[in-house]
Amino acid sequence: MLDINYLRENLKKLKTAAKNKKIVIDWDQLLKLDDQRRKLIQEMDNLRNQRNENANLLKDPKKRTSALIKEGRALKDKLASLESKYNLLLAQFEEIMVKVPIIPSADTPIGKDENDNVEIFKWGKPPKFDFKPKTYIELAENLDLLDLERGAKVSGYRGYYVKNEAVILQMGLMMFALNKLIAKGFTPIIPPTIVKEFVLFGSGYFNGKTYNPETDEIYKLANADKLSDGSIQKENKFLIGTAEPSLLAYYADEILEEKQLPIKFAGFSQCYRSEIGSYGKDTKGIYRVHEFMKVEQVCLTKADIAESDKIHLEMIEISKELHQDLKLPYRILQICTGDMSAGKYKMFDIEAWIPSKNGYGETGSASNFLDWQSRRLNVRYKDSKKNKNFVHMINNTAIPSPRFLISILENYQNKDGSIAVPEVLRPYLNNQDKIGPKEK
C-alpha cells in the first residue's frame, strides 16, 4: 500500500500507471475519503483532548461534581459515534488504497497483455533432431520417469509421480541451483510452506485486502492445528505458491541495519498452486501442476532504485547462468504494463525452449517491487542518518522442478528414446551420462 501523501504528490503519474496496468481506481472517491478521514481524525483528537482534560479534573475528589461526570459521559458518546464512522470510512478508503499500483519503470513497455511483452535477450539455438522427437510425456512414460495416470488416481487432476532417474534429476537440479546461489553469497533457507494471512497479503498474493478463493490462486487450509496448550488455533493458514512470501516476511515488523543490506536468500520449498484461474489450460502432463519444488531467489536492498535495479539484473544473470550451464536454449522477455501486477516496478520472464511446444515456456520470473511489499510487511532499515526507510524487495526464480525437467527431457533426447544427462547434473547421478530404458 502506498503512502497517501506520496499518492497525492504523484497523482498524475499514478493515474497513468493504473491505466497502463489496466487497474480501475476511483481516484475522486479515494481523495474524497481521505479528506473526510483527515477531518474526522482531527475531530476525534479534539474530543479525546477534552476527555483527557475532563478526566484530569476529576482526579481530585474535591472537584468531582456530577456536572463534570455528565460532561465526560457526553464526550464518550460523541467519540464513540465518530469512531464508528471513522472505522467505516477507513475500510472504504483502504479498499481502494490497496489496489493503487506503483509506477512502473520508465523502460517498461506499455502494452495490453502478454502479446506486448518484448523479447530482449535470446541464447542458444533450438535443437534440430534428425528423427521425430518425442514429447516429454512419451519419453517419461517409456523410461518410467513420470506416472501421470496414477498421479491423477491418487492426487486428482494435475497430480503426478516423479520416478527413478527423474527423481535424482529433480533433486539434482535443486541442489545445483542452491549450490550456485550459495557460491554467490546467498543464504540458503528452507522456509515454512504453511503461512498466516498477512504473509500473502504483504507479498501481494491476494487481489484485494483479504483472501478470495474465487480469484486468488492460493490454497487455504481447511482445518486448524492445535496450540501448545491444546486449544484449537483459529487463525487462517495458507499454503505458499513459492518461497518468496515466506522469505519476504522473515523480517516483517523489524528494523534492519543498513550494513546488513543487501540480504540475499536462496529459498527451497515445495510450492502449491490452486491454478483456479487456469482451468482448461495446459491440461496434460506436468507443465502446470498443483505442487512442485522450486529454488527461489529473494533480495532485500536499500531504498535506492539504482541499487535494487542492479541487484535485479544480477539475479537475472544467475538465471541465465543456470540455463546456460544446463545448455537449455532460452530467451528473456520484458513484461509490459498490461501483463504486470499492481505492485511491480519492473518485471522479466525467462523462458526455456520446449521442443514439443515448438516454442518457449516460462521457467522463471524476476520482479522488482521496490518498497511496495516492504510497506505491507513493514520491513525497514536505519540508514546512516538514522532515518528509517522501507527496503526494496526483488524476487526471481532460480529453478522450478517440473518445467526444467520437461525442457531437459525433450532437449536432451536421443533417437533411441534415451536421454542424455546434462553434464552439470551427472555428479548427482553417479556420473551416469544417459538415461535408458529400464530392464524389467
Add this chain to the structure above:
RNA sequence: GGAGAGGUGGCAGAGCGGUCGAAUGCACCGGUCUUGAAAACCGGAGCCCCGGCAACGGGGCCGUGGGUUCGAAUCCCACCCUCUCCGCCA
C-alpha cells in the same frame, strides 16, 4: 488428549483503576573529568497519526481487537502468540 505460567520501551524487568509514556539495571547518544581510553558524574533519548514552512501543538501506542469507567498497562471478554510438564507422534 491433559495440566500450568506468561506476553510492558533495543534487552532484562517493576507497575496491578487517576500521581504512568511508564521505576530500575544494561545497552545507546551528548557533555564534564582525562594526554587518550576506562571508571565516575551530569544530561538526553522511542514509534505512529493529524495540523503547521518551521519552532511547535494535539492525539494514539504496555501482544491484537472489543467492553466496563468521567478516567485502563492495570478490571472483563474474545483472539493471537510464547514457555513448562505429562501423553501421543514424524
